[in-house]
Amino acid sequence: MKRIQAQQIAKQYGKGDTAVTALKGISFTIDAGEFVAVMGESGSGKSTLLSIVGTLNSPTSGRLTVDDIDVYALGKDKRADFRRKSIGFVFQNFNLLPYLTLAENVMLPLATVREKRAKKRSMALAALARVGLAEKAERLPSQVSGGEQERVAIARAIVGRPPIILADEPTGNLDSKTGKDIMGIINGLNSEGMTIIMVTHNPDYAAYAHRLLRVADGVLE
Amino acid sequence: MTLGDIAISNLRRRKGKAFFVLAGLLIGVSTVVALLSLVSAMKEDINHKLEMYGANILIVPKTENLSLTYGGLSLGGVSFEMQEIREEELENIKKIANANNVAALGPMVLGPVTVADQRLLMAGVDFQAFRVLRPWWTMKGQEPDDDGALLGSEAARLLGLGTGDKFQVNDREIQVTGVLETTGSQDDGLIFAPLAMTQELLGKKDRISMAEVAALCSGCPIPEMVKQISDVLPGANVMAIQQVVKGRMETLNHFEKFSYGVSALVLLVGSLMVLVTMMGSVRERTVEIGIFSAMGFRGSHVIRIILMEAAIISGLAGVLGYLVGFSVTKMLIPLFTEGHGAHVPFDPVMAAGAFLLSIFVGLAASSYPAFAASRLDPNEALRAL
Known part of the structure; x- marks a missing residue:
């Protein structure tokens, strides 16, 4: 169970005349197992919202709780531990490390976990199998397509079985067929009980979600 | 996959940067090893040369008011009438803590004799010890056996004697087996004869007037040895010939300070190279x-990755640095030393020291970059998308 509650979250970058307000005090609740799409124009604040929910970006004011835990009241190390156990990130640009094989990339979130090497490897291969890439485990990112790299990014996000997946435009750099494949995988993860929060520009992909949060000028519409 | 695997994989990927850090540390460590080895070899060489200066500790009987110069050095003094040291007491010197540092011990009995109506000073010595104590002596002829004599150049001129001639002391006929080349010291006016024979002639059986000690070797603690000898010879006055000792110490200290200074400077430059590169x-x-932060890595995990990378390169630089420094010293040593062939042996202590020093410098220089990395805002990763 991971219920996410945002209360009057505001975020301002910079100070004085150069200050930019990205979020102007928004509140919402996302229940465990929900699939929520976040849409909005470029610069509307949706990526800021995602990074705050991902516990990577402290809000200027407001409170974010996950299962009644005020995550920004936690110390840096506790927050990092929380992130490792609870959140998986899928980035638009995949952000795979080019010098590691696909299996090693997927194993990265497990590097700080006390577990036998063989166990970590079997977890990584299972995650790769989940996205249909087990047979390419030993390839480098440069040796697979963009769609496959995105699937590896998903495998890396789910390898530790976090209850929450945050995806920032996961189909943004893919053709429509590959995009649909990726959405199928993400939808499947939601069916398995994972909470999905996905930023997207594409209304067709937003239609996969149970609910839509539309951000405009730092507020929810 | 562990943090160590990430560190090794990153080093493999960024070979250029790793090589740059390696080169910085390698140059630093090899320079330090070369300098210290070179200075060590030069010290050995200087010590060897200083040994040619002869005695550096003098043992004379305790006395109230005496003044005598000897060998151009102010040594306190000795009187022929005063109480002498018993020869057997000198055996105690072999029992001092630094007995192994005693290169030579030369007892000497002194007394006036009359030869052909001339009053001269006769010195009974142990010629074997005097080879070490008077390395600058050159002579025409040879050292005497049990009953011959070696004349100083001035004594030979005064007596009109040369090698093979004979003279009489107290009705005893003595053959001149050799004549010393001029030394410019009081030795020129002396008659040198075997100790036992001189003691008998002077009526000082088993007694000596003074003794000289050569204790010149690498790291000989001369003041400490003076104290040790004083303790075992309570009736004697033991003195270090300060000029030689101090000169020697100053020379060695100068070399050491120079090498430490240059080493520190080179290491500083090397560590700055590491800092900038890291x-x-x-x-x-x-x-x-x-991305690591997004995956839940703590700041300490990031620090560990970067310090592991630094430790791997530094360790390698330490090993290679010692080997390069060692080889450079081997090549340079003939240019800096002369004569007795100073050598540079493999020194496991220095090898271990170079390894640890390299790791210490590498880690110290990388600690700020590692700390800075751990403080990076994880949101940068998302912003960079």
Whole structure:
């Protein structure tokens, strides 16, 4: 169970005349197992919202709780531990490390976990199998397509079985067929009980979600 | 996959940067090893040369008011009428803590004799010890056996004697087996004869007037040895010939200070190279470090990755640095030393020291970049998308 509650979250970058307000005090609740799409124009604040929910970006004011835990009241190390156990990130640009094989990339979130090497490897291969890439485990990112790299990014996000997946435009750099494949995988993860929060520009992909949060000028519409 | 695997994989990927850090540390460590080895070899060489200066500790009987110069050095003094040291007491010197540092012990009995109506000073010595104590002596002829004599150049001129001639002391006929070349010291006016024979002639059986000690070797604690000898010879006055000792110490200290100074400077430059390169590497990896943070890595995990990378390169630089420094010293040593063939043996202590020093410098220089990396805002990773 991971219920996410945002209360009057505001975020301002910079100070004085150069200050930019990205979020102007928004509140919402996302229940465990929900699939929520976040849409909005470029610069509307949706990526800021995602990074705050991902516990990577402290809000200027407001409170974010996950299962009644005020995550920004936690110390840096506790927050990092929380992130490792609870959140998986899928980035638009995949952000795979080019010098590691696909299996090693997927194993990265497990590097700080006390577990036998063989166990970590079997977890990584299972995650790769989940996205249909087990047979390419030993390839480098440069040796697979963009769609496959995105699937590896998903495998890396789910390898530790976090209850929450945050995806920032996961189909943004893919053709429509590959995009649909990726959405199928993400939808499947939601069916398995994972909470999905996905930023997207594409209304067709937003239609996969149970609910839509539309951000405009730092507020929810 | 562990933090160590990430560190090794990153080093493999960024070979250029790793090589730059390696080169910086390698140059630093090899320079330090070469300098210290060179100075060590030069010290050995200088010590060897200083040994040619002869005695550096003098043992004379305790006395109230005496003044005598000997060998051009102010040594206190000795009187022929005063109480002498018993020869057997000198055996105690072999029992002092630093007995192994005694290169030679030369007892000497002194007394006036009359030869052909001339009053001269006769010195009974142990010629074997005097080879070490008077390395600058050159002579025409040879050292005497049990009953011959060696004349100083001035004594030979005064007596009109040369090698093979004979003279009489107290009705005893003595053959001149050799004549010393002029030394410019009081030795020129002396008659040198075997100790036992001189003691008998002077009526000083088993007694000596003074003794000289050569204790010149690498790291000989001369003041400490003076104290040790004083303790075992309470009836004697033991003195270090300060000029030689101090000169020697100053020379060695000068060399050591110079090498430490240059070593510190080179290490500082090397560590700055490491610092700059590692900072560049951290900046290059901003997004990567942000991804680590997004995956739940703590700041300490990021620090460990960077310090592991630094430790691996530094360890390698330590090993290679010692080997390069050792080889350079071997090549340079003939240019800096002369004569007795100073050599540079493999020194496991220095090898271990070079390894640890390299790791220490590498880690110290990388600690700020590692700390800076751990403080990076993880949101940078998302912003960079």
